[in-house]
Structure formats: structure tokens, C-alpha cells
Amino acid sequence: MLDANLKTQLQAYLEKVTQPFEIVASLDDSDKSRELSGLLHDIVSLTDKITLREDGRDARQPSFALNRPNGTISLRFAGLPMGHEFTSLVLALLQVGGHPSKLSAELIEQIQQVEGQFNFETYFSLSCQNCPDVVQALNLMAVLNPNIRHVAIDGALFQAEVEARQIMSVPSIYLNGELFGQGRMGVEEILAKIDTRSTGRDAEKLKAKAAFDVLMIGGGPAGAAAAIYAARKGIRTGVAAERFGGQVLDTMAIENFISVQETEGPKLARALEEHVKQYDVDIMNLQRASALIPASHAGGLHEVRFESGASLKAKTLILATGARWREMNVPGEQQYRGKGVAYCPHCDGPLFKGKRVAVIGGGNSGVEAAIDLAGIVAHVTLIEFDSQLRADAVLQNKLNSLSNVTIIKSALTTEVLGDGQKVTALVYQDRHSDQLITVELQGIFVQIGLLPNSDWLKGVVELSPRGEIIVDAKGGTNIPGIFAAGDVTTVPYKQIVIAVGEGAKAALSAFDHLIRS
Incomplete structure (x- = not known):
């Protein structure tokens, strides 16, 4: 064996x-x-x-x-x-x-x-x-x-x-x-x-912590890099994260992280956490930020409150909360989430062996998902809103070679149908004829990009129309002493290697702010 x-x-x-x-x-x-x-x-x-x-x-x-x-x-x-x-x-x-x-x-x-x-x-x-x-x-x-x-x-x-x-x-x-x-x-x-008693105990412990010199909100590649660079300066450093590793944990194959020829998301996330733990960094997991209260005066402390009831204070903050899967926002999606509507083809694909599924999205992630699923399921219908696929040519060539894949372009998904227990069909609108067409299937894999995790910052930190935190060349936001890095920001190209660099830059900027103020 x-x-x-x-x-x-x-x-x-x-x-x-x-x-x-x-x-x-x-x-x-x-x-x-x-x-x-x-x-x-x-x-x-x-x-x-x-x-x-x-x-x-x-x-x-x-x-x-x-x-x-x-x-x-x-x-x-x-x-x-x-x-x-x-x-x-x-x-x-x-x-x-x-x-x-x-x-x-x-x-x-x-x-x-x-x-x-x-x-x-x-x-x-x-x-x-x-x-x-x-x-x-x-x-x-x-x-x-x-x-x-x-x-x-x-x-x-x-x-x-x-x-x-x-x-x-x-x-x-x-x-x-x-x-x-x-x-x-x-x-x-x-x-x-x-x-259940642990949540209250943990919240009180966090409230009692002394203020940090720099506090990272988020533990993905940007937050991890920022923590390492800050801790190496000898300043009091903390990381408060909903889950250490962030979106990387949901990534399968990684082949473009410079100097690492090939790895997987969870493996890279563990390596990031182990690297951070080599330094004097206070890591606080299971903490989802809910509110930001900026310092009321120069030299004051910024406060972050969390859904757990905890709160932390810091002289400088680095917001690195990343992004999440974008949803279709159509009737039936939430009702059948986990009952046929899925967002991770690598995880859930084997459960649909021999069944008919759809993939929503014609970018790299959508086409890769369709290719992977085609080797497991009976048939894949790929639905793309645009008039052409946006995936790399090599991926499109592979997709077109598969006999059990149907590609539908210029299509708007309008509804997920089910029997109350599981998905039974998907409805899309042909954007040329406006005709509504029903496709019978058992699974729908949504691959239409990411949304920044910035809802909790609205009205406090300046955001772009897409909800991304607006940052300058040094990672600074519109509030002195508050910086941001990674997929939650306006920095283009949402890549792990870019997030790592932006995290390091934000930490250096935060340190510079500390010594100058």
C-alpha cells in the first residue's frame, strides 16, 4: 500500500x-x-x-x-x-x-x-x-x-x-x-x-491587555508579514485574526509564490504562522472585528472592538482583513448554501460524483474549477456573464478539449431552484434575447471573484466605491497612525506575493510613524 x-x-x-x-x-x-x-x-x-x-x-x-x-x-x-x-x-x-x-x-x-x-x-x-x-x-x-x-x-x-x-x-x-x-x-x-463560558472569559482577557505599539487586524499573508517586520523592530506587536491564514487557507495549488515552486494554501498558512511565532507576537485568534474607534487626538490610542465582546487598543493599526468569496446574490443562493451551492470545488467536488453541476464565472478560478470538476462529475455547465471568457488561454484550451463541458456566455444567473432540501436547477437569462432558461442540475459552484472585508469600516476609514480601503504609497489610510495592506486595499492585483510585500511596507510605515510621533 x-x-x-x-x-x-x-x-x-x-x-x-x-x-x-x-x-x-x-x-x-x-x-x-x-x-x-x-x-x-x-x-x-x-x-x-x-x-x-x-x-x-x-x-x-x-x-x-x-x-x-x-x-x-x-x-x-x-x-x-x-x-x-x-x-x-x-x-x-x-x-x-x-x-x-x-x-x-x-x-x-x-x-x-x-x-x-x-x-x-x-x-x-x-x-x-x-x-x-x-x-x-x-x-x-x-x-x-x-x-x-x-x-x-x-x-x-x-x-x-x-x-x-x-x-x-x-x-x-x-x-x-x-x-x-x-x-x-x-x-x-x-x-x-x-x-460557551470560554467566550466571555477570553473577551475579558483581551480587554485587560496593555496597548500595543502596532496591532494587525487580520492574519493572512499581509498581516503575517506585517507582524514579522514589526516584531523585528522590538516593539509590542499583536495580531487579532478571525482565522490565521485568511483566504490562503481556501487556496489549493500555489505555484507563483517566488522561491517556492509549488505548495498548497493550508501548508503555506501553517508556515506563515510558525514564522510569526518565532518572534514575540501576541496572536489572538477567533476575533472578528466589528468596530473601529480612531484616536481622538494625536498620540492617542486607536481602539478595535470585536464581535466576541473583546476590545484592544494600539498606538498604530494595520488593517489586513482580506477578502471573501463574492456571492451571486440571487434568490435561492442562501437557502441552498451547503445544500448544492458551494464555493470550493476542491473540497466539495467529490460529493457530486456522477452528477450534473454548474460553475459560475469565466475567469481563471472558474475555468480551473470546471476543468477539475469535469474529471469527477457527469457534466459541467460553465456560465459566464461576459461575451467571452477571461481565463488564461492555456486554461481555455484545456476547457474546450473536454467533452462533458458546456460553455454558456452572455448569461446572467437569476435564481437557484431546489426542492427544499437540495438544489435541483439553476435559472439564467440570455443577455441577447432576455429569455429565461432553466438548467437541471444538482450542484452550483460560484467562482466570481472576491469582496473586501471592510463592512465594519464604513464611515470611519475612506473606502473606494468597491469597498476597498484607499491607501497611499506607504500603505497609509486617511487616518494618521492607521495603515492597511493586502486584498482589502485598493492596491491592484490580489496576489499572495503582493500582499506579503504590502504587509511588510505597512509595518515599516507604522514604525516610522511611531518614532516620528
Whole structure:
């Protein structure tokens, strides 16, 4: 199952296992069960700390549980955790085997003190770059607290469950049989939802913090670069972010970040965070900004308030809140979001295997999505508002070579139709004839660009007609001491490498402002 190179790497990791445990597999006579058996035999052949039994009786087959002799852990994989989930498997083996996690002592204690019974189920796809964060977070929580149980389920392998629960977006997380959440979630966010007392405690802790010399709002490439450059100046630096990594976390292949030939968004986001942590930077996650109160006088403190009830003050601010997927804003879109309307083809594409879908948007992201989906689904209809596609020629050539793709130009999507549970069709208007045309399908992937995350700044910081923060050559806004960087600004070309440079520039400008004022 595993090639020689992967076995060598895995054996090195498994040397960190200190506490013996067993793998209990539940198998049937399917090809996937035979593949899983081969994978598990490869694993146990690499260490004497792990044993294997194949007499499990779990209803989900193939699946396997990782069990300690004292029976204090309930952690299971249903399916073959390869692809993006192979790292989740390796981490689970290490953590069940006694290797400590990198979580802070405070977070570990909070997990261990959570009371109640929490039976989590996570549906993932092997091509989903968002899913491992959820799987790894819940696996670790199951290792640390016997009240927390977790099973990670390959949605493409257990189609009957996916159909029964009407799952059309991954990761989808269920708690005690009820939908708990969809999309990327980390340990802190999951804890905040199951330990409701933590939000208030955390807000009070943030309010009590001393003022920062420079505070980044946003933890994407711009915010991370700004934090590094500021911290290297020896000034008090903080980062308050809704999620560290920002939009990069939702990016699949990255091949144009200079000096890095190829990487993936989540991997780059982790590298950015680890780099920031090399410096004395106070990172505050799960903080979504809601209001900005500029300093009332020169030399005063700017204040940022957050939806959690927390607030922070700083001598200078760098606004780097990035952007989000642009929505169609048509009837039915919100009703069927996660029920056929999706924004991440890499994550949710496998759930539409053999079905008919549409991609909205003819730019690079839309055409790339259509190409990827064409290899999974029965048919793709690409709908573009303009009279021509805007994607690079090489992508258009590839798209035109695919037999199961229909391209419709000069079309305005007007409505998403469904049966109350899931998407059944899409309606578009032919811009030449004004005729309304219905396309029957099961999925719609929206790829029509980005919107700046600047709603909370309206009426305070000067914005462009498109809602972007207007900045000068040094990243300065119309308010002294407040700077901005990245996709939320008017700087053209929304690229990671540009955001990094703009973040560094904003930090240097903030430092210059501090020493001059």
C-alpha cells in the first residue's frame, strides 16, 4: 500500500510513539477493505508499539479505531485516510501513542475540563484541503478528553450516509446526531461552541491587555508579514485574526509564490504562522472585528472592538482583513448554501460524483474549477456573464478539449431552484434575447471573484466605491497612525506575493510613524 519512501518517513515518525496501543479494523470483502488492510499491515510492520486486530464489528466498513489498553479514547477513521488526510492519520497515531501535541498548556487544560458527552462525526473528502484541520482538531480533543468521541468519515466512500443526511459540503460536522457546523474549524473554534463560558472569559482577557505599539487586524499573508517586520523592530506587536491564514487557507495549488515552486494554501498558512511565532507576537485568534474607534487626538490610542465582546487598543493599526468569496446574490443562493451551492470545488467536488453541476464565472478560478470538476462529475455547465471568457488561454484550451463541458456566455444567473432540501436547477437569462432558461442540475459552484472585508469600516476609514480601503504609497489610510495592506486595499492585483510585500511596507510605515510621533 505504501511505497518504500513513505514507509521510511512514517517509520521515523512512529519512533516517537511511547505508549503501546492497538488498531481494531472492521472490514468486509470489498476492494477498499483490502486496501485498508494493506495500509494497516504496513503501519504495524514499522513499529512494535502498535498491534492490529481485524475482528472489529463497527457498522461502517471499512473503518478502524485506535484504542489504548485502558479504553479512554474513542477515535475512528471510516474509509482510507490518504490524500490530504494521511497527515491526520499520522498525527492520530502519534497522539494516541503518547506523543504530546503542540497546543498550549492552557488549551489542553480547557479541553480536559469540558464536561458532557460529545459524539462527533466529520464527513470529509480526500481532496479537501479544509477537512484535515477539523479532523485533526477533533481527533486531538478525543485523545485528551474521554467525554469526546470522534469518527472521521470519507463521504465519497459512504455515499448512502451522505445522501441520507443531504450532505453537499465538506467538512460537515455532526454532534450527537445533529449538524454542528460546516467548513474549516480549529480547536479554539470548536471549544468556543461547546464550552460557551470560554467566550466571555477570553473577551475579558483581551480587554485587560496593555496597548500595543502596532496591532494587525487580520492574519493572512499581509498581516503575517506585517507582524514579522514589526516584531523585528522590538516593539509590542499583536495580531487579532478571525482565522490565521485568511483566504490562503481556501487556496489549493500555489505555484507563483517566488522561491517556492509549488505548495498548497493550508501548508503555506501553517508556515506563515510558525514564522510569526518565532518572534514575540501576541496572536489572538477567533476575533472578528466589528468596530473601529480612531484616536481622538494625536498620540492617542486607536481602539478595535470585536464581535466576541473583546476590545484592544494600539498606538498604530494595520488593517489586513482580506477578502471573501463574492456571492451571486440571487434568490435561492442562501437557502441552498451547503445544500448544492458551494464555493470550493476542491473540497466539495467529490460529493457530486456522477452528477450534473454548474460553475459560475469565466475567469481563471472558474475555468480551473470546471476543468477539475469535469474529471469527477457527469457534466459541467460553465456560465459566464461576459461575451467571452477571461481565463488564461492555456486554461481555455484545456476547457474546450473536454467533452462533458458546456460553455454558456452572455448569461446572467437569476435564481437557484431546489426542492427544499437540495438544489435541483439553476435559472439564467440570455443577455441577447432576455429569455429565461432553466438548467437541471444538482450542484452550483460560484467562482466570481472576491469582496473586501471592510463592512465594519464604513464611515470611519475612506473606502473606494468597491469597498476597498484607499491607501497611499506607504500603505497609509486617511487616518494618521492607521495603515492597511493586502486584498482589502485598493492596491491592484490580489496576489499572495503582493500582499506579503504590502504587509511588510505597512509595518515599516507604522514604525516610522511611531518614532516620528
